[in-house]
């Protein structure tokens with residue numbers, strides 16, 4: 001049974017703290033009495049007790065200023081997967097993470113919690129109750145995921161008890177909740193354009209969706225358990241709601257909650273995947289002439305049409321993790337937080 005040890009210092013920095021997950025994390029850290037600095041390329045809000053440092057995480061000098069006197073760093077910055085920009089993913093997730101590690105060690109930071117992704121092991125085919133023992137994807141589903149793999153490897157490798165720098169990676173999956181800029185807005189946009197009528201495949205595939213407060217809880221537990229004697233040093237942990245759900249039931253609950261019709265008609269998985277691949281290739285080939293972004297990318301089709309859910313046994317055992325908000329409550333809170341995205345508004 002895991003025993004939680006209180007952190008020696010509650011002065012922390014959240015890199016990517018202006019983002020969806022980052023801001024929820026900042027709010028919870030403040031509630032728990034931490035002193036918080038945010039480092040982000042943009043400032044999206046103001047909060048009493050939070051010091052903002054605006055800058056690019058590839059800039060070590062900027063980071064060093066933000067990390068002065070900080071003992072714990074959460075790194076949850078990344079370009080959005082939908083940006084589909086290989087050079088940007090490589091610069092920020094790989095080069096930038098190397099810079100973050102260097103800055104942390106130079107600034108005397110003792111602990112670093114990385115937000116990785118459960119998708120680092122996903123190759124577009126079924127994963128059922130996958131453990132952290134699964135190998136990294138040899139053929140990741142997109143460049144974003146490819147760079148998340150490299151990023152996680154870098155951070156876990158940097159864990160060094162002798163030098164007093166401890167690291168851990170949290171792998172959430174399908175984060176949702178109030179202020180999410182991705183899942184609900186894309187879903188509603190697709191529904192408003194009349195494209196949410198179809199279910200890809202037979203609709204029985206189970207997927208993890210994780211309420212944002214549970215992801216935050218996993219990060220803070222990891223930070224608090226990160227001690228030289230702890231088994232979590234240099235390891236990766238899945239953090240989910242531990243309630244795999246049919247992908248299309250989850251989407252239908254969100255849509256119906258917001259006043260839209262649930263998808264009803266089935267389309268064969270491989271037909272949709274093939275079409276999405278063709279469209280994506282066309283969009284790449286025609287990029288110099290016309291800019292169009294297909295809604296159904298091969299990556300989204302794979303995510304929507306396969307089983308991919310992960311075991312959280314290791315997080316339960318090593319850090320006493322237990323989701324705090326059920327899927328049902330998470331969906332209710334999320335739906336209520338988007339009055340402006342309701343049908344007819």
Ligand SMILES: NC(=O)C1=CN([C@@H]2O[C@H](COP(=O)(O)OP(=O)(O)OC[C@H]3O[C@@H](n4cnc5c(N)ncnc54)[C@H](O)[C@@H]3O)[C@@H](O)[C@H]2O)C=CC1
Pocket residue numbers: 015016017018019020021022039040041042055056057058075076077078079080092096115116117118148171172173174175176181182
């Ligand atoms: N949203 C999801 O379903 C999942 C997200 N993740 C990971 O969780 C983390 C947080 O994701 P979200 O909150 O959803 O994304 P987000 O886009 O809301 O937040 C990312 C933040 O990083 C900042 N950022 C990007 N490039 C930067 C740079 N060069 N320098 C400084 N800041 C920079 C952005 O300004 C933004 O505030 C990311 O690492 C993502 O890979 C992992 C699994 C699932």
Ligand SMILES: CC(C)=CCC[C@@H](C)[C@H]1CC[C@H]2C3=C(CC[C@]12C)[C@@]1(C)CCC(=O)C[C@@H]1CC3
Pocket residue numbers: 081116117118119173174175182183186187190295300303304
């Ligand atoms: C079919 C359709 C239009 C669904 C809309 C929802 C999708 C936008 C989401 C469903 C699964 C989500 C997901 C991610 C982004 C948003 C979805 C594709 C991630 C790729 C975000 C970053 C990660 O690290 C992994 C996530 C997996 C699930």
